[in-house]
Amino acid sequence: xxxxxxFYRVAENPYEYSRELKKSGKRIIGYFCSYTPEEIISxxxxxxxxxxxxxxxxxxxxxxxxxxxxxxxxxxxxxxLEGRLDFLDGTVFPHTCDSIQRLSDIWRLNTNxxxxxxxxxxxxxxxxxxxxxxxxxxxxxxxxxxxxLGVTITDDKLKTAITRYNNIRRSLKAxxxxxxxxxxxxxxxxxxxxxxxxxxxxxxDLLVKLSLLKEALKKGGRSGKSEGKKRxxxxxxxxxxxxxxxxxxxxxxxxxxxxxxxxxxxFEGTIEENGNPVESIAARYAERLVCPAKxxxxxxxxxxxxxxxxxxxxxxxxxLLLKFCDPHDFDYxxxxxxxxxxxxxxxxxxxxxxxxxxxxxxxxxxxxIHML
Amino acid sequence: xxxxxxxxxxxxxxxxVIVDGEVKxxxxxxxxxxxxxxxxxxxxxxxxxxxxxxxxIDRVVSTGxxxxxxxxxxxxxxxxxxxxxxxxxxNPQVRSIIDVGGQDSKAMVVDSEGRVRDxxxxxxxxxxxxRFLEVMARxxxxxxxxxxxxSLKSERPSKISSxxxxxxxxEVISLISKGEKRENIIAGIHDSVASRISALxxxxxxxxxxxxxxxxxxNMGVVKAxxxxxxxxxxxxxxxxxxGAIGAAVMAARL
Numbered sequence: 001x002x003x004x005x006x007f008y009r010v011a012e013n014p015y016e017y018s019r020e021l022k023k024s025g026k027r028i029i030g031y032f033c034s035y036t037p038e039e040i041i042s043x044x045x046x047x048x049x050x051x052x053x054x055x056x057x058x059x060x061x062x063x064x065x066x067x068x069x070x071x072x073x074x075x076x077x078x079x080x081l082e083g084r085l086d087f088l089d090g091t092v093f094p095h096t097c098d099s100i101q102r103l104s105d106i107w108r109l110n111t112n113x114x115x116x117x118x119x120x121x122x123x124x125x126x127x128x129x130x131x132x133x134x135x136x137x138x139x140x141x142x143x144x145x146x147x148x149l150g151v152t153i154t155d156d157k158l159k160t161a162i163t164r165y166n167n168i169r170r171s172l173k174a175x176x177x178x179x180x181x182x183x184x185x186x187x188x189x190x191x192x193x194x195x196x197x198x199x200x201x202x203x204x205d206l207l208v209k210l211s212l213l214k215e216a217l218k219k220g221g222r223s224g225k226s227e228g229k230k231r232x233x234x235x236x237x238x239x240x241x242x243x244x245x246x247x248x249x250x251x252x253x254x255x256x257x258x259x260x261x262x263x264x265x266x267f268e269g270t271i272e273e274n275g276n277p278v279e280s281i282a283a284r285y286a287e288r289l290v291c292p293a294k295x296x297x298x299x300x301x302x303x304x305x306x307x308x309x310x311x312x313x314x315x316x317x318x319x320l321l322l323k324f325c326d327p328h329d330f331d332y333x334x335x336x337x338x339x340x341x342x343x344x345x346x347x348x349x350x351x352x353x354x355x356x357x358x359x360x361x362x363x364x365x366x367x368x369i370h371m372l
Numbered sequence: 373x374x375x376x377x378x379x380x381x382x383x384x385x386x387x388x389v390i391v392d393g394e395v396k397x398x399x400x401x402x403x404x405x406x407x408x409x410x411x412x413x414x415x416x417x418x419x420x421x422x423x424x425x426x427x428x429i430d431r432v433v434s435t436g437x438x439x440x441x442x443x444x445x446x447x448x449x450x451x452x453x454x455x456x457x458x459x460x461x462x463n464p465q466v467r468s469i470i471d472v473g474g475q476d477s478k479a480m481v482v483d484s485e486g487r488v489r490d491x492x493x494x495x496x497x498x499x500x501x502x503r504f505l506e507v508m509a510r511x512x513x514x515x516x517x518x519x520x521x522x523s524l525k526s527e528r529p530s531k532i533s534s535x536x537x538x539x540x541x542x543e544v545i546s547l548i549s550k551g552e553k554r555e556n557i558i559a560g561i562h563d564s565v566a567s568r569i570s571a572l573x574x575x576x577x578x579x580x581x582x583x584x585x586x587x588x589x590x591n592m593g594v595v596k597a598x599x600x601x602x603x604x605x606x607x608x609x610x611x612x613x614x615x616g617a618i619g620a621a622v623m624a625a626r627l
Contacts (some may be wrong), residue, residue: 356495359437360476364493367452371488 001221003212004190010197017200018049018087026202027089027149030113032076032103034266035094035121035291037138039281042203043153043161044145046089050199052240053353054078064106065099070322071353072238073099080111090115090148095123096293097327115148117141124295125286135282142278158277164203165271171210172198172267176257178217180312183229183254185221188245195263196240226254230369233308235259235335236320237291237328241355244320251365257312259305260320265289292331301331302338309344315372317346318365345372374424375431377620378411378445379454380438383474383502384587385410387418388617389429390625397422398614407438411445433624435616437475449623451616452478452491458619459583460486462609468578470569470598470606471616472588474502479573490576498537500568502588507537508561511544512554516591523559523593530560540564559593566597573602583607585615 010017018028029041030051041048053075061077079085091113093104104118119141122130142153172195179186186194194213198206230253234244238261245255258264269288272280289304290296309317317339321328332348339346347368355361373393379386380403388398399418403410411434419426434442435454442448455471460482471478477500480491498504509516523529530547534540540561547557565588582604588594589612599606611618 350495360493363437363450363452363476364491367450367488367491370450370453 001213001216003209003216004193006209007190007193007197007201007213010201011193014049014052014196014200015084015087021047021202022087028087029090029092029115030085030088031092031094032100033094033096034261035096035119035285035294036092037094037119037141037281037285039158039161039165039271040138040142040145040153040278041092042164043157044149044151045157046145046149046151047202048092051076051079051085051091052196052238054082054084055353058353064110065103068324069099069102070237070324072240072322072325073103075353077103077106077110080107080113085113088113090117092117092119095120096291097325099324099326115145117144117148121285121294123293125290126296131282131286134286135279138278138282155277158281159273162271162273162277162280164207166273167207168198168203168210169267169270171207171214173264174214175210175217176264176267178214180256182221183226183231183256184224185217187222187224188249188255189242190222192239192242192245195266199262199266228252229254230316230372231256231312231314232369233257233259233305233312233314233317234263234320235305235317237322237325238262239320240353241320241351243355243358244351244361247358247361248318248365248369251362251369253365253369255318256314257308259289259308261291264308265291292327299338302335305335306338306342306344309339309342315345316368317344318368319346319348321348321350323350323352373625374429375433375621375624376415376418376429377454377617377622377624378415378432378434378436378442379451379614379616379620380407380411380434380436380442381451381473381587381616382437382476383506384613385414385436385438386614386617387411387415388614388621389418389422389424390618390621393625395611395618395621396424398611398617400613403438407441408443411438411442431624431627433620433627435620446624447627449620451476452480452493453488454616454619454623455585456480456482456488456619457486457622458615458617459585461618461622462611462615463581463583463607465581466583466607467580468573468582470573470578470582470584471586472501472565472569472584472594473586474506477501477569477572477588479569479576479578481576481578492572492576494568494572497535499535499540500565500572502586504537504540504565505561505588505591505594507541508544508558511541512548512557514554514558519558519562520590520592520594522555523562524596526553526555526559528556529563530556532560532564535564535568559597562591562593562597563601565594566601569594569598570601578602578604580604581607583609585609585612587613589613
């Protein structure tokens with residue numbers, strides 16, 4: 001499956017890819033978190049790329065951020081201060097967790113990438129007024145982009161972007177579903193590379209590659225064996241650790257679905273294509289699978305994880321939490337309670353930018369998988 | 373049926389031989405650099421001691437952090453599973469186990485069949501492990517084997533507040549220079565270890581009957597401090613250090 005190499009190339013060298021894209025004349029805006037209304041950025045003709053943490057040491061960022069901030073936030077700032085994000089023409093911060101909000105301030109004062117916007121989204125998403133507010137905020141974001149970048153974002157451009165993103169989201173979901181049905185067709189690492197690259201690659205090119213991949217999978221994909229492997233769900237914030245999938249597979253398990261910001265929470269939920277474009281985009285973000293930094297209902301997240309486990313016939317859940325990620329840490333006992341009530345076993349793994357030693361991880365995964 | 377269990381820990385390698393459901397013998401040796409050799413050696417020595425030869429062993433299960441290096445084993449099973457199995461084999465009433473070894477501390481809850489239901493393990497930090505105690509023993513120039521007895525004589529345990537092993541060591545050194553009694557410092561060290569382990573154990577809700585296994589269980593000072601912290605009584609068997617190897621030999625009989 002040659003097309004996989006394209007995904008790996010982008011997923012593993014996002015900066016190199018971005019610099020090439022920049023050379024071809026594209027302007028690039030970096031964003032954090034899956035609540036960023038990428039459709040509007042895309043409609044402006046500027047290319048949105050998702051920023052992750054750093055794979056390296058954190059030294060410069062520690063002068064600005066305390067150690068109780070997660071490694072994603074500290075790592076991202078490190079990348080900016082080190083000058084590794086020199087290809088950016090701007091950055092967008094959606095209002096989610098406390099650390100991202102503070103990072104936004106520090107970023108604005110200490111970096112100089114041109115365009116800058118805070119998208120101050122509502123926190124409670126289940127009220128009438130929050131819907132109106134959500135749409136207003138996105139209208140303002142559209143104006144900010146137009147003024148800041150000197151472009152016009154027409155309704156038609158927005159509609160094209162909506163269709164583009166609906167197609168991307170449907171394709172990613174279809175791949176996940178094919179993989180859940182037959183986990184042998186792709187390794188967990190492959191699927192990680194595909195989803196990660198989907199947040200980086202030029203989106204029309206991405207759609208072509210996604211359909212090529214779908215074709216290749218229909219012909220059997222990797223045709224690996226997955227019988228006897230314990231089906232697991234991975235839950236948490238972001239998973240920037242492809243080794244996690246490999247170690248789980250080496251320990252006799254396979255991740256068949258996730259509840260991750262870099263996974264199902266990114267692609268679940270499509271946008272109404274025939275309504276007022278900005279309001280339709282707002283509706284999708286208000287209704288999508290909720291993250292613990294937002295509120296939809298008391299049971300939305302708990303019910304969702306149970307539903308995922310049942311739908312994908314999983315034996316257990318692995319919580320992969322970033323150390324010092326408050327929203328997810330606060331949410332964990334609540335999520336576990338929903339699983340315990342259904343007798344669904346789960347294990348908690350706290351990680352930072354780098355993983356604990358492989359031997360430690362294997363011991364935990366092997367034990368957990370043995371328990372199931 | 374004759375089975376053997378080989379437990380390669382970070383500091384010591386352990387072996388156990390079980391013949392028809394009865395523990396025939398156990399042995400402890402240092403692991404050293406080569407885990408595979410250590411496994412071979414500790415089992416060979418044990419077999420020699422028992423007057424048995426390697427051919428008579430039906431099956432071998434390896435466990436511990438070096439379990440995958442033991443190429444002659446029929447299967448490698450994690451030490452969490454093996455400690456659960458070993459504790460249940462030696463006392464079927466046991467429902468919770470705390471295993472503290474050289475570089476890991478673990479807590480597990482088992483069901484009436486000895487199957488692990490939940491577990492927790494320390495993260496990349498040596499606080500609350502045997503290695504922590506070794507570092508402190510060196511700083512205090514006391515044999516680690518005397519730690520338990522000495523600490524029980526303490527009247528006023530020192531307070532060690534650093535969690536980090538390196539910082540805790542400097543705390544110990546400043547206590548020494550202040551002229552604090554060794555017993556009190558050691559008791560403080562034990563309480564610090566116990567506080568780490570009890571936090572881990574409470575996370576998964578350990579309850580009585582509770583057994584402690586692993587090399588650190590030989591230290592009565594840590595066991596007492598842990599009993600105080602958890603407000604539970606802890607059972608420690610003679611075989612605490614080789615419990616994982618016994619569990620592995622039991623698992624081997626079930627393969």
